[in-house]
Amino acid sequence: MALIVQKYGGTSVGDADRIKAVAARVAATHKAGNQVVVVVSAMGHSTDELISLAADVSGGRHPREMDMLLTAGERISMALLAMAIRDQGVEAMSLTGSQAGILTDQSHGAAKIRDIRAIRVQEGLDLGRVVIVAGFQGVSPDTKEITTLGRGGSDATAVAMAAFLHADVCEIYTDVDGVYTADPRVVPDARKLDEVSFEEMLELAAAGAGVLMMRSVEFGRRFNIPLHVRSSFHDGEGTWVKEKTMESAAVTGVAHDTTEVKVTVQDVPDRPGVAAALFEPLSDAGINVDMIVQNTSQDGHTDISFTVPHSDAGEALAVARGAAETLGAGGVDLDEHIAKVSVVGAGMRSHPGIAARMFSVLATADINIAMISTSPIRVSCVVDAAKAEEAVRLLHAAFDPPFDPMEESR
Amino acid sequence: MALIVQKYGGTSVGDADRIKAVAARVAATHKAGNQVVVVVSAMGHSTDELISLAADVSGGRHPREMDMLLTAGERISMALLAMAIRDQGVEAMSLTGSQAGILTDQSHGAAKIRDIRAIRVQEGLDLGRVVIVAGFQGVSPDTKEITTLGRGGSDATAVAMAAFLHADVCEIYTDVDGVYTADPRVVPDARKLDEVSFEEMLELAAAGAGVLMMRSVEFGRRFNIPLHVRSSFHDGEGTWVKEKTMESAAVTGVAHDTTEVKVTVQDVPDRPGVAAALFEPLSDAGINVDMIVQNTSQDGHTDISFTVPHSDAGEALAVARGAAETLGAGGVDLDEHIAKVSVVGAGMRSHPGIAARMFSVLATADINIAMISTSPIRVSCVVDAAKAEEAVRLLHAAFDPPFDPMEESR
Numbered sequence: 001m002a003l004i005v006q007k008y009g010g011t012s013v014g015d016a017d018r019i020k021a022v023a024a025r026v027a028a029t030h031k032a033g034n035q036v037v038v039v040v041s042a043m044g045h046s047t048d049e050l051i052s053l054a055a056d057v058s059g060g061r062h063p064r065e066m067d068m069l070l071t072a073g074e075r076i077s078m079a080l081l082a083m084a085i086r087d088q089g090v091e092a093m094s095l096t097g098s099q100a101g102i103l104t105d106q107s108h109g110a111a112k113i114r115d116i117r118a119i120r121v122q123e124g125l126d127l128g129r130v131v132i133v134a135g136f137q138g139v140s141p142d143t144k145e146i147t148t149l150g151r152g153g154s155d156a157t158a159v160a161m162a163a164f165l166h167a168d169v170c171e172i173y174t175d176v177d178g179v180y181t182a183d184p185r186v187v188p189d190a191r192k193l194d195e196v197s198f199e200e201m202l203e204l205a206a207a208g209a210g211v212l213m214m215r216s217v218e219f220g221r222r223f224n225i226p227l228h229v230r231s232s233f234h235d236g237e238g239t240w241v242k243e244k245t246m247e248s249a250a251v252t253g254v255a256h257d258t259t260e261v262k263v264t265v266q267d268v269p270d271r272p273g274v275a276a277a278l279f280e281p282l283s284d285a286g287i288n289v290d291m292i293v294q295n296t297s298q299d300g301h302t303d304i305s306f307t308v309p310h311s312d313a314g315e316a317l318a319v320a321r322g323a324a325e326t327l328g329a330g331g332v333d334l335d336e337h338i339a340k341v342s343v344v345g346a347g348m349r350s351h352p353g354i355a356a357r358m359f360s361v362l363a364t365a366d367i368n369i370a371m372i373s374t375s376p377i378r379v380s381c382v383v384d385a386a387k388a389e390e391a392v393r394l395l396h397a398a399f400d401p402p403f404d405p406m407e408e409s410r
Numbered sequence: 411m412a413l414i415v416q417k418y419g420g421t422s423v424g425d426a427d428r429i430k431a432v433a434a435r436v437a438a439t440h441k442a443g444n445q446v447v448v449v450v451s452a453m454g455h456s457t458d459e460l461i462s463l464a465a466d467v468s469g470g471r472h473p474r475e476m477d478m479l480l481t482a483g484e485r486i487s488m489a490l491l492a493m494a495i496r497d498q499g500v501e502a503m504s505l506t507g508s509q510a511g512i513l514t515d516q517s518h519g520a521a522k523i524r525d526i527r528a529i530r531v532q533e534g535l536d537l538g539r540v541v542i543v544a545g546f547q548g549v550s551p552d553t554k555e556i557t558t559l560g561r562g563g564s565d566a567t568a569v570a571m572a573a574f575l576h577a578d579v580c581e582i583y584t585d586v587d588g589v590y591t592a593d594p595r596v597v598p599d600a601r602k603l604d605e606v607s608f609e610e611m612l613e614l615a616a617a618g619a620g621v622l623m624m625r626s627v628e629f630g631r632r633f634n635i636p637l638h639v640r641s642s643f644h645d646g647e648g649t650w651v652k653e654k655t656m657e658s659a660a661v662t663g664v665a666h667d668t669t670e671v672k673v674t675v676q677d678v679p680d681r682p683g684v685a686a687a688l689f690e691p692l693s694d695a696g697i698n699v700d701m702i703v704q705n706t707s708q709d710g711h712t713d714i715s716f717t718v719p720h721s722d723a724g725e726a727l728a729v730a731r732g733a734a735e736t737l738g739a740g741g742v743d744l745d746e747h748i749a750k751v752s753v754v755g756a757g758m759r760s761h762p763g764i765a766a767r768m769f770s771v772l773a774t775a776d777i778n779i780a781m782i783s784t785s786p787i788r789v790s791c792v793v794d795a796a797k798a799e800e801a802v803r804l805l806h807a808a809f810d811p812p813f814d815p816m817e818e819s820r
Contacts, residue, residue, distance in 0.1 A: 068489040072486045075479070076479055079476070082475040099554070
């Protein structure tokens with residue numbers, strides 16, 4: 001008997017018929033002799049509708065009340081799903097994040113899971129029930145307040161719950177078939193990956209692959225819970241995300257991200273403490289800085305560039321201008337028309353030629369590289385947004401992921 | 411500084427603009443120097459929409475999950491109202507029934523309030539905040555399950571909260587101006603009552619006046635919390651429901667109720683235990699019996715008639731037929747076309763002529779009386795449903811409530 005955690009996103013429970021289809025799948029998994037915990041998001045666009053209702057009522061910021069409002073969404077979907085599963089002859093009960101023991105910090109709208117005390121989940125399983133847990137929500141034990149986990153929160157709930165319960169697998173049901181070697185909308189012959197390692201998935205997620213959020217992959221990695229990303233519309237296998245033991249591909253996938261902008265501070269004096277003077281105020285302002293590149297110093301001055309999400313552009317510019325003035329730097333530039341293109345693969349560690357080949361592919365197509373950043377298993381280049389899709393297609397054709405260096409050497 | 415509990419029904423918070431209007435009223439009450447606790451229902455028809463969604467998903471009965479589903483409704487309205495009040499510059503926070511300490515029994519869908527532990531409500535008031543409490547919902551401390559209070563539940567929440575907090579008044583905001591001497595849709599010159607006693611209001615509610623449910627009036631009476639029933643659309647005074655000290659009117663109002671049916675068991679042997687043998691199985695089946703009339707015995711046999719809600723008619727008939735067989739009684743009749751017409755007034759105690767005058771008014775109009783039932787301050791007659799509105803109009807004209815016997819004797 002396996003213990004399986006299944007997570008269904010909003011599209012999968014978007015209307016009454018889809019809820020019934022999910023119920024049939026859950027019931028079948030239970031009847032096959034497994035213990036099942038289901039984590040569910042709010043139905044379809046219901047969260048957006050609640051946000052819009054709040055905007056009609058108030059122009060202000062009310063993080064606590066917003067969490068109270070939005071947590072109504074999963075309450076509806078989980079109760080309906082419990083009814084539909086019971087109609088299949090399987091005992092089921094729904095639990096809010098608070099009832100399921102999802103304990104978080106106090107940060108309304110972007111809370112982090114601190115601990116899990118899934119006593120009532122375990123009781124339900126012991127009684128032979130399917131237990132449905134509201135995704136995306138928790139409770140702060142310090143303030144006794146209801147919190148939400150922010151973007152990707154339901155995945156995080158599922159993986160954290162799987163970790164606490166020592167589940168055999170955490171299945172993430174979604175509207176795509178799995179993790180692909182590139183975005184299939186951009187690269188028509190992108191291939192579905194059968195498996196990918198946690199560290200590669202982390203890099204892919206950071207590089208813009210939208211299937212899984214980094215935080216849930218990080219949970220899976222830390223507690224070694226295999227994730228199975230699969231479609232809620234058919235029974236086919238998806239992509240397994242897990243600790244890998246066999247040899248890894250040099251290039252597992254090509255990802256791109258068009259949600260960021262680039263800020264450049266020019267003519268920064270090259271002395272100790274300069275980077276801190278720039279990035280500490282950005283951090284204090286809650287701005288999520290992604291890539292940072294500092295050029296080699298010339299004449300005692302250098303340029304520092306960094307990327308931030310589009311939504312933070314205005315604030316990042318203001319903070320950077322303030323820091324530039326303090327530092328006696330030159331002007332601050334904003335480039336909104338950029339894209340980040342990344343090549344990811346764990347086998348890259350033993351194949352140092354990947355980065356050079358990536359630069360060469362882009363150069364041949366006359367695509368200029370504005371920034372470069374690397375990790376041991378990733379190379380990312382910032383390019384003109386208009387050239388991003390072409391770059392992805394060329395790199396996918398050149399590396400043909402999942403590219404196995406052992407095969408090429410034969 | 412007074413402590414005021416305000417309760418707003420679903421119509422009063424039916425859309426964004428109405429929520430803002432309620433927020434303005436709440437903020438004004440707070441700014442006038444009062445402590446304010448607000449109890450709120452789900453928005454407009456949202457409860458009906460959730461019920462219909464559940465019917466699309468499942469044909470079964472799932473009381474626990476139904477409560478989980480429906481309690482999403484007040485969560486939405488209370489969070490939105492908190493935002494709107496905060497926009498008025500008044501600190502506000504919303505609390506679920508569970509957070510507000512509304513402790514109930516375990517009966518899903520029709521739970522009774524057992525105790526109130528409004529610790530967080532009191533903390534909020536002490537911090538100078540408006541505290542918004544979800545109506546209609548609570549938590550069973552025995553099972554830790556979320557419960558709902560059934561029909562009129564939000565009123566019950568408000569009055570129970572007012573009792574626990576020793577509030578100065580519990581204001582019930584609604585879409586009518588107050589309690590009337592008769593239904594204004596039937597009697598155009600019905601008058602709004604300035605005040606009415608708890609016991610009269612209990613009788614009026616039992617007799618079909620829909621403004622307040624009996625349970626909330628009973629709470630008010632038991633803890634002596636004055637209720638002020640008033641319109642949420644204007645500032646005019648409504649009707650005060652309270653313990654009365656001055657002389658009471660002989661007839662305060664005329665009420666009618668067309669939601670019941672009459673069941674008659676014929677030729678019941680007249681011996682001890684017969685009534686118990688009929689009404690115990692009805693009670694065991696959860697059927698709410700209202701009037702019971704047993705005629706004088708003739709030849710050792712009698713007829714027993716009783717009224718039940720329309721929705722219970724089929725089950726009541728089946729139970730009565732079973733009991734009739736056991737008892738060796740005759741047939742069982744069902745009359746679906748009845749109405750109950752009642753005259754209510756606390757002054758009736760010292761004016762025994764009211765019942766006789768009521769029968770005379772009905773007789774003059776050739777309206778046949780099928781059943782009669784009385785309390786010290788009420789006379790109810792069951793008549794043909796087609797004659798109900800005529801009967802109400804004639805009785806209202808004859809008694810001219812609020813009819814003061816002292817004036818007539820002058």
